[in-house]
Amino acid sequence: MFLSSSEGYPLTKLNKPADWNNLAVMDKKHVPKVKAPDTVKSGEPFKVQLKVGGIDDVEQPNVLSHYINWVELYAGEHPIGKIDFAPVMSNGYNVKISITLEESTTLRARAFCNLHGLWEEPREKVTVE
Numbered sequence: 001m002f003l004s005s006s007e008g009y010p011l012t013k014l015n016k017p018a019d020w021n022n023l024a025v026m027d028k029k030h031v032p033k034v035k036a037p038d039t040v041k042s043g044e045p046f047k048v049q050l051k052v053g054g055i056d057d058v059e060q061p062n063v064l065s066h067y068i069n070w071v072e073l074y075a076g077e078h079p080i081g082k083i084d085f086a087p088v089m090s091n092g093y094n095v096k097i098s099i100t101l102e103e104s105t106t107l108r109a110r111a112f113c114n115l116h117g118l119w120e121e122p123r124e125k126v127t128v129e
C-alpha cells in the first residue's frame with residue numbers, strides 16, 4: 001500500500017521544519033513540544049509536558065478526518081511512553097506524564113497525524129544530578 005497525503009507529507013517520512021526560526025503553518029500544527037526541567041535529581045519523579053501543535057495558537061484539527069493519533073516520548077533512543085488520542089473526544093493534544101531518570105539524557109517527542117504523518121521536535125537536554 002502506498003501511503004501518501006495529497007499535501008506532500010508522506011505518511012512514511014519523518015517530517016521536521018525546514019527552518020526552526022521561521023516555522024510554516026504545517027509545522028506549527030504538528031510539531032510536538034517537550035517541556036521538562038533542565039535539571040532533575042536521580043531517581044526522583046518529575047513531570048514532562050507533551051504538547052502537539054498550537055505554536056503561535058495554530059492548532060491541529062481534531063475531527064474524524066484529521067487528528068493526531070498519538071504522541072511518544074523518548075529518553076535518548078529509549079521509548080518511555082505513548083499516549084493515544086481519540087478523534088473529536090480528546091480535548092486537544094496537551095498531556096503531562098511523570099518519569100524518572102538515572103542519568104542525563106535528551107528527551108524528544110514524536111507525534112503522528114493521520115493525514116500528515118510523523119513529526120519530531122528538537123531534543124531537550126535534561127541533566128541528572
Ligand SMILES: [Fe+2]
Nearest residue numbers: 066113115116
Ligand atoms: Fe495534520
